[in-house]
Amino acid sequence: MAEAEAAERRVLVAVDESEESMHALSWCLKNIISDKFSDTLLLLYVKPPRAVSTALDGTGTRCYTEAFLFSSDVMLAIEKYGNEVADCVMEKAKKLCSELADVKVETRIENGDARDVICQMADKLGADLLVMGSHGYGLIKRAFLGSVSNHCAQNAKCPVMIVKKPKSTSNSH
């Protein structure tokens, strides 16, 4: 699968709400996607597991609250919010793709722990390459679970490209 001298490559990019993930996508479009191959770009967004609320923010101070503390109305609102975030991220990502490269794009939105889901989907979708930003969790969760990119670099079967957003550039994508 990794021996992609063949005509077609499937490049999986894990996207999320972060600037860094859009930077990783942008870097991939400029540096990896090539006319030499018939590339297909697979955009993957992973929503957190339903029992965990991450509705509050994405800056490392997320509140993790068990589902049973909420009424079903609140849960529905959170679910709706989660779907809107997912759609918004995907729209932004697709726009970037159309601006930066002439490439076939497919999108997938999945539920679960990003670390596991990304590795599973890389396998399931037959990715020749996985591209992602270097974080993907807030500081607190990362301290307990380790970074998503580290996990994927170790566990994904295909090559993994980790793209950090340079600190000095604020308008790099």
Add this chain to the structure above:
Amino acid sequence: MAEAEAAERRVLVAVDESEESMHALSWCLKNIISDKFSDTLLLLYVKPPRAVSTALDGTGTRCYTEAFLFSSDVMLAIEKYGNEVADCVMEKAKKLCSELADVKVETRIENGDARDVICQMADKLGADLLVMGSHGYGLIKRAFLGSVSNHCAQNAKCPVMIVKKPKSTSNSH
């Protein structure tokens, strides 16, 4: 630096004695190096620090012995052996480059802890991308120090590409 839409990219590939590192180089030559850019491929081999003997083997059962236990003759022999290994790895890597791509190649051999030296050299040499295999230490040392690729993915300033050798292919480069 990572915004490599410009005409020239500097791609640093960390090579060592492992099959996996040659696979990573091969993958890079086939998938990253492109006529679209004036790429320069920088091959980096890092010899272990001089005070540590890694002369015995590279399978994860390396013996770490303080330099002062050896006579200077033995140390010279170990040093010579280390240089021969470095030259041999570089020759193999350069051969692969000439076989797989038409790309300008530069080589560097450095001394020190691979984890630090690779990150430092990526910075110093102005790398737009760092490519490496997914291990780089034997099992025992990795348990204490963590993997080289994890460290570099977290600490290198440029994007990092980690290429695992597929278990199923024995002749993939």
